[in-house]
Amino acid sequence: MSAQKINKVPEIITPSPGDTTFPEAIHLGNGIPVYLIGNGTVDLLRVEFVFPAGQVMEERHLEASTANAMLTEGTATHDATAINDLIDSTGAALTHAAEKDTAGLVTVTLTRKLDEVMALAQEVMFSPSFPDNEFRMLTDRRVQAFLTNRQKTSVVAREAFYEALCGATSPYGRITREEDYRSLSTDDLRRFHGKHYRPDNMYITVAGREPWQALSVLEKYFSAAGTGRWQKAPLPDPGIDPSEPGFMFREVPNSVQSTVRMGWRGITRNHPDYLELQVATMILGGYFGSRLMRRIREEKGYTYGIHAVAGAFHGTGYITIMTDVANAYRDETLGEIRNEIDKLRNEEVSDDEMTLVRNHLMGEIARMFDGPFAVADAIRGMIDYDTGSVYYTRFAETVRTVTPRRIREVFNTWFNPGEAYEIIAGGR
Amino acid sequence: MFILVSLTYFAFMIGFERQMLASGLRVIVHRDVGTPMVTTNILYDAGARDEDPEATGFAHLFEHLMFEGTREVPLFDVPVMMAGGENNAFTNNDLTNYYITLPANNIETAFWLESDRMRGLDLAGERLDNQKSVVTEEFRQRYLNQPYGDLLLLLRPLAYRVHPYRWPAIGMDISHIEKANSVSARRFYDRFYTPSNAILSVAGNVDPDRVFRLAEKWFGTMAPGERPERKLPPEPEQSERRELTVHRTVPAAHLVMAFHMGDRLSRDFYILDLLTDILAGCDSARFQSILVRQKELFSDADIYLSGEADPGLVIFSGRLSNGTDIRKAEEAVITEFDRLAREHVTPAELDKARNRYESHRLMSYMSASNKAFSLAYHEVLGDADGINRENEQYMSVTEDEMVSVSQRTFRPENTSVIYYLPENR
Numbered sequence: 121m122s123a124q125k126i127n128k129v130p131e132i133i134t135p136s137p138g139d140t141t142f143p144e145a146i147h148l149g150n151g152i153p154v155y156l157i158g159n160g161t162v163d164l165l166r167v168e169f170v171f172p173a174g175q176v177m178e179e180r181h182l183e184a185s186t187a188n189a190m191l192t193e194g195t196a197t198h199d200a201t202a203i204n205d206l207i208d209s210t211g212a213a214l215t216h217a218a219e220k221d222t223a224g225l226v227t228v229t230l231t232r233k234l235d236e237v238m239a240l241a242q243e244v245m246f247s248p249s250f251p252d253n254e255f256r257m258l259t260d261r262r263v264q265a266f267l268t269n270r271q272k273t274s275v276v277a278r279e280a281f282y283e284a285l286c287g288a289t290s291p292y293g294r295i296t297r298e299e300d301y302r303s304l305s306t307d308d309l310r311r312f313h314g315k316h317y318r319p320d321n322m323y324i325t326v327a328g329r330e331p332w333q334a335l336s337v338l339e340k341y342f343s344a345a346g347t348g349r350w351q352k353a354p355l356p357d358p359g360i361d362p363s364e365p366g367f368m369f370r371e372v373p374n375s376v377q378s379t380v381r382m383g384w385r386g387i388t389r390n391h392p393d394y395l396e397l398q399v400a401t402m403i404l405g406g407y408f409g410s411r412l413m414r415r416i417r418e419e420k421g422y423t424y425g426i427h428a429v430a431g432a433f434h435g436t437g438y439i440t441i442m443t444d445v446a447n448a449y450r451d452e453t454l455g456e457i458r459n460e461i462d463k464l465r466n467e468e469v470s471d472d473e474m475t476l477v478r479n480h481l482m483g484e485i486a487r488m489f490d491g492p493f494a495v496a497d498a499i500r501g502m503i504d505y506d507t508g509s510v511y512y513t514r515f516a517e518t519v520r521t522v523t524p525r526r527i528r529e530v531f532n533t534w535f536n537p538g539e540a541y542e543i544i545a546g547g548r
Numbered sequence: 549m550f551i552l553v554s555l556t557y558f559a560f561m562i563g564f565e566r567q568m569l570a571s572g573l574r575v576i577v578h579r580d581v582g583t584p585m586v587t588t589n590i591l592y593d594a595g596a597r598d599e600d601p602e603a604t605g606f607a608h609l610f611e612h613l614m615f616e617g618t619r620e621v622p623l624f625d626v627p628v629m630m631a632g633g634e635n636n637a638f639t640n641n642d643l644t645n646y647y648i649t650l651p652a653n654n655i656e657t658a659f660w661l662e663s664d665r666m667r668g669l670d671l672a673g674e675r676l677d678n679q680k681s682v683v684t685e686e687f688r689q690r691y692l693n694q695p696y697g698d699l700l701l702l703l704r705p706l707a708y709r710v711h712p713y714r715w716p717a718i719g720m721d722i723s724h725i726e727k728a729n730s731v732s733a734r735r736f737y738d739r740f741y742t743p744s745n746a747i748l749s750v751a752g753n754v755d756p757d758r759v760f761r762l763a764e765k766w767f768g769t770m771a772p773g774e775r776p777e778r779k780l781p782p783e784p785e786q787s788e789r790r791e792l793t794v795h796r797t798v799p800a801a802h803l804v805m806a807f808h809m810g811d812r813l814s815r816d817f818y819i820l821d822l823l824t825d826i827l828a829g830c831d832s833a834r835f836q837s838i839l840v841r842q843k844e845l846f847s848d849a850d851i852y853l854s855g856e857a858d859p860g861l862v863i864f865s866g867r868l869s870n871g872t873d874i875r876k877a878e879e880a881v882i883t884e885f886d887r888l889a890r891e892h893v894t895p896a897e898l899d900k901a902r903n904r905y906e907s908h909r910l911m912s913y914m915s916a917s918n919k920a921f922s923l924a925y926h927e928v929l930g931d932a933d934g935i936n937r938e939n940e941q942y943m944s945v946t947e948d949e950m951v952s953v954s955q956r957t958f959r960p961e962n963t964s965v966i967y968y969l970p971e972n973r
Binding site: 126490 | 583584585615623626629630631632633634649650653654656659678681683684688689690693695696766798799800829830831832833837841847867869896899900902906910911913915
């Protein structure tokens with residue numbers, strides 16, 4: 121206590137986001153763009169390969185994630201066991217990444233093992249064999265994980281939300297069923313792979329200490345194939361077909377908690393309101409002291425956590441609030457969320473709260489660019505969604521200048537109660 | 549004559565400076581100029597093992613209260629956010645750890661906040677009541693509302709009979725959390741939340757001298773408090789196999805096998821850490837290639853160390869493929885253990901585990917906050933410099949040691965087994 125009485129409260133220096141731009145791409149001999157991100161302090165390199173080969177490209181449900189998972193299950197020269205052994209002996213981590221709009225591989229390797237790891241990456245990405253037996257085993261494992269997930273209220277609520285928001289036929293909204301796994305064939309995967317995993321359809325990021333060391337190795341393994349200059353092809357229309365907003369209940373038997381989800385159609389990253397919407401969502405449910413956390417966790421004690429997020433895929437966006445609560449509180453929780461939104465639609469946020477959120481977001485942006493691996497993740501969003509390298513400069517500017525009045529307008533435009541999807545997944 | 553030069557295992561050292569204040573607070577600083585941020589990490593030497601067996605889950609509940617404000621700072625998060633920082637905490641069976649990561653030029657805000665809540669916490673009844681219900685929902689969300697979520701809740705009381713590791717950090721039962729009150733909270737706070745029972749570790753873009761000056765300014769004149777003595781009943785050696793069968797609504801059966809092992813600083817820890825990596829650390833590991841791919845008995849098979857300070861557990865955890873008999877699956881696992889007790893692992897396996905350890909270690913050094921915690925953790929184990937000695941421990945593990953540790957550990961009478969079966973079978 122004595123230190124408190126003697127010492128003055130330290131003055132806070134308003135946080136600034138630091139450098140948030142990213143470097144121009146360097147091109148390999150055959151045109152593959154490579155982004156080099158330096159400033160690492162240990163001898164590790166993270167090399168990521170990104171293809172526009174995500175869910176949005178699927179002709180059949182699940183082929184994007186399955187083709188991606190099968191890359192390391194066998195190639196023209198090695199079976200799955202040999203591939204795994206080769207990767208693991210280098211100490212490297214090779215991670216599959218299959219998302220809504222992109223897919224690829226992320227490797228993190230000791231710099232001295234880079235050559236071996238890149239040789240393998242090239243092999244698994246460009247000459248996978250999709251063997252039937254490995255495919256059958258992978259399918260069994262995925263079905264089992266799927267059946268386990270069906271028992272999670274959070275998963276059931278999430279699926280119901282995206283189905284309602286994007287439509288049952290859109291790749292973003294399709295609900296997975298067991299037969300979707302079973303009806304897929306290795307021929308589907310070969311077709312999907314052949315179409316999308318091509319050297320002229322990818323880019324590479326290299327992050328770590330002295331990332332330019334990787335260039336000659338990348339040239340050696342990725343430059344021979346394909347001569348066409350890389351050009352970013354437009355992604356297909358995701359065929360968004362939303363259903364009517366309103367309330368939905370999904371039963372998950374024997375649950376001791378329910379997941380409550382509320383959400384709205386959102387906007388894409390290049391929409392003029394997008395950055396302001398990020399600030400608005402932060403105020404509502406983006407941090408520990410947000411309106412929803414204060415009310416529903418800290419005052420009511422209904423939940424361990426509640427979060428609000430606004431995000432975007434190619435061609436569409438979403439706003440969503442999610443929380444897990446005791447079954448007995450789920451209706452009250454929905455009511456409390458509606459109240460908090462109502463307040464933000466009617467009353468301007470105070471200057472103190474705005475300053476708090478501004479500073480917090482500045483810190484968040486700075487942390488997104490803290491260290492080469494973090495930067496590599498941050499710039500992916502900018503490349504994939506064509507926001508340009510000034511995206512975070514613009515974001516920081518919005519964070520600094522957006523007014524409480526404008527925030528209220530954003531809530532009135534995008535959080536309309538009549539347009540809300542409300543979902544409860546839990547016990548009867 | 550040979551000159552041995554170890555090129556492969558060049559050890560990357562974490563440099564740090566260390567001081568103890570008059571108040572008993574131990575302060576460690578590591579400078580990392582690769583980040584604009586700094587992490588202040590405060591570790592309190594108090595975890596679930598220090599709880600009353602009738603009031604388990606208390607250390608974790610108390611961690612929640614540490615965010616509930618003081619007279620000086622009614623909302624802990626507000627100044628952290630104003631300074632552009634983020635903060636969080638965790639509690640495990642051994643310790644409770646708090647950290648703030650913020651832009652380096654706002655470091656003093658973190659010192660102010662941590663010193664304030666070390667002494668001036670508001671333990672009013674309503675804050676406590678509310679956090680009791682938050683923690684109850686956390687208990688439900690993490691352990692009861694997830695398929696297989698209660699596995700580890702079941703394992704601890706099976707494997708431990710005496711030592712407080714027999715309950716998990718979340719608590720033995722929700723009813724224990726209910727019983728907490730302001731008096732017990734005050735007692736816990738006064739006993740464990742003192743400078744002499746804490747370690748402050750700072751890592752980031754900072755000058756160590758400035759950090760020591762700030763530490764002196766904010767913590768130096770506090771009353772040290774008495775460092776609580778820890779007298780825990782040691783777990784007696786297990787003398788017969790233990791078995792528990794439960795039925796739950798889950799899609800597939802799950803097998804758990806646990807074995808007692810040495811403490812965190814024992815040689816066994818390093819041998820078993822590398823050995824379990826060889827068994828299940830990656831896709832080419834033995835369990836993945838034999839139990840999952842070749843025999844198709846499991847859809848997933850893992851083995852890991854609980855990693856606690858006092859003697860811990862090696863835990864095998866595997867989800868069965870559809871239609872596999874659980875006894876048959878267990879036999880296949882035992883066959884692998886028997887092999888380890890008879891034969892050396894191959895040189896390639898050992899080399900792989902070493903390379904993987906080296907990558908993991910460097911990976912963990914990418915983050916200043918990780919380094920801050922690791923230094924504090926090694927200090928509470930006895931010496932922060934332990935962080936720089938582990939490399940040698942791992943690299944010197946031999947094939948012979950792996951055989952003998954397997955013989956000592958994977959014995960039938962040292963085994964606790966859970967058969968976690970789908971309800972409809």
